[in-house]
Amino acid sequence: MSHSIHKKQKTVIIVAGGTGKRMQADIPKQFIELKSKPILMHTIEVFANYDRHINIIVVLPENQMKVWKQMCKKHNFNIVHQTVAGGVTRFDSVKNGLELTPDEGLVAVHDGVRPLVSVQTIHRCFEKAERTGAAIPVTDIVESIRKIEGNDNVTVDRNLYKAVQTPQVFDAQILKAAYRQNYVATFTDDASVVEASGHKISIVEGNKENIKITTPFDLEIGELFLD
Amino acid sequence: MSHSIHKKQKTVIIVAGGTGKRMQADIPKQFIELKSKPILMHTIEVFANYDRHINIIVVLPENQMKVWKQMCKKHNFNIVHQTVAGGVTRFDSVKNGLELTPDEGLVAVHDGVRPLVSVQTIHRCFEKAERTGAAIPVTDIVESIRKIEGNDNVTVDRNLYKAVQTPQVFDAQILKAAYRQNYVATFTDDASVVEASGHKISIVEGNKENIKITTPFDLEIGELFLD
Numbered sequence: 001m002s003h004s005i006h007k008k009q010k011t012v013i014i015v016a017g018g019t020g021k022r023m024q025a026d027i028p029k030q031f032i033e034l035k036s037k038p039i040l041m042h043t044i045e046v047f048a049n050y051d052r053h054i055n056i057i058v059v060l061p062e063n064q065m066k067v068w069k070q071m072c073k074k075h076n077f078n079i080v081h082q083t084v085a086g087g088v089t090r091f092d093s094v095k096n097g098l099e100l101t102p103d104e105g106l107v108a109v110h111d112g113v114r115p116l117v118s119v120q121t122i123h124r125c126f127e128k129a130e131r132t133g134a135a136i137p138v139t140d141i142v143e144s145i146r147k148i149e150g151n152d153n154v155t156v157d158r159n160l161y162k163a164v165q166t167p168q169v170f171d172a173q174i175l176k177a178a179y180r181q182n183y184v185a186t187f188t189d190d191a192s193v194v195e196a197s198g199h200k201i202s203i204v205e206g207n208k209e210n211i212k213i214t215t216p217f218d219l220e221i222g223e224l225f226l227d
Numbered sequence: 228m229s230h231s232i233h234k235k236q237k238t239v240i241i242v243a244g245g246t247g248k249r250m251q252a253d254i255p256k257q258f259i260e261l262k263s264k265p266i267l268m269h270t271i272e273v274f275a276n277y278d279r280h281i282n283i284i285v286v287l288p289e290n291q292m293k294v295w296k297q298m299c300k301k302h303n304f305n306i307v308h309q310t311v312a313g314g315v316t317r318f319d320s321v322k323n324g325l326e327l328t329p330d331e332g333l334v335a336v337h338d339g340v341r342p343l344v345s346v347q348t349i350h351r352c353f354e355k356a357e358r359t360g361a362a363i364p365v366t367d368i369v370e371s372i373r374k375i376e377g378n379d380n381v382t383v384d385r386n387l388y389k390a391v392q393t394p395q396v397f398d399a400q401i402l403k404a405a406y407r408q409n410y411v412a413t414f415t416d417d418a419s420v421v422e423a424s425g426h427k428i429s430i431v432e433g434n435k436e437n438i439k440i441t442t443p444f445d446l447e448i449g450e451l452f453l454d
Contacts (some may be wrong), residue, residue: 144416145368145391146389146391147387153389155416158268164370188382195381217451224448
């Protein structure tokens with residue numbers, strides 16, 4: 001697959017703000033090893049494989065930046081990337097990443113703990129965002145779903161709903177403008193922030209392996225997928 | 228946990244109608260072995276563990292009934308159960324199972340390929356259905372979700388949605404009456420059939436391991452959970 005048709009500068013902000021509480025481990029989940037390498041390194045590698053010229057910005061908790069540098073040394077990890085300290089919320093962390101992002105071009109925001117994103121998914125998101133300004137990967141919902149309505153709950157047509165993944169890719173100007181809004185609780189992902197600023201979101205097909213690794217069990221599933 | 232407080236007769240209809248297409252295997256998915264034993268046997272065992280007096284009705288494709296009998300012999304599987312041939316659709320299969328179900332009492336309908344349901348989930352469903360007539364297990368949706376609206380799609384509050392599992396448990400009279408309706412395409416599970424007959428559905432907490440095993444990958448996840 002050739003990516004040379006994309007002339008716009010590309011950036012990815014990889015948000016790795018976890019402190020490891022849900023993983024019942026002392027180290028943040030993005031640093032836990034999957035096949036002998038921290039999850040976050042796998043994640044960075046997929047983006048480098050997609051496009052070796054992409055700007056990579058990794059947002060880390062302030063107190064983990066030194067640990068990360070040591071890890072990179074230990075693992076001989078030499079993919080060029082910038083690091084920046086995260087904020088209290090994910091919203092703040094993305095904002096900090098945007099400070100380092102060029103004003104022109106396309107910018108992806110990706111969860112550090114989604115190392116199983118495919119190059120194809122990344123490609124589909126960038127390609128669509130180049131045309132529409134905002135594109136996110138989604139997958140079908142496999143279970144029946146019900147909607148809670150007050151004390152009741154009703155069957156809804158699951159074909160009308162999609163599960164959302166990352167990377168969520170935007171025109172840099174659109175994303176930067178959206179992040180100038182004040183934070184509200186309905187901002188659950190970048191698409192919801194951009195949508196609140198008045199821009200429509202395009203959806204493309206994600207890949208089902210692209211799970212968020214947040215529990216020890218997810219880690220085992222992740223190893224299965226890597227096999 | 229004592230179940231002696233439940234005086235109503237209990238039945239479970241285990242629907243095992245799969246022909247194995249999605250599993251890329253020659254044998255139906257309910258017969259594939261999980262830890263050296265067909266999935267369907269694991270499923271039956273959980274219900275027998277929940278209540279050794281429960282009526283167990285297994286709905287199988289007509290041409291698999293003999294194979295199943297041989298499997299039971301081979302595995303020395305001696306949990307008492309009835310078998311009945313399924314129909315063309317799941318709706319028809321449940322209907323056939325209901326023919327063998329007593330008119331009074333509580334009846335659960337469960338997917339044969341959900342061997343990882345917990346005894347606690349089964350207990351919660353029966354207990355709630357005894358009081359309300361209709362209870363199903365649900366779990367939280369962990370990903371952000373979006374709703375398709377024509378050509379657009381919008382963020383929805385995932386806290387208002389739940390993923391539905393089985394067993395779905397009903398008062399036998401209510402379920403039998405509901406299954407006298409003509410089939411329509413919106414009947415995706417038993418709750419939707421009962422709901423269409425005018426009865427409200429109660430929800431209880433399911434267990435997250437209670438996945439439907441329909442792909443080789445699910446099978447590997449299933450083995451992880453059994454460990």
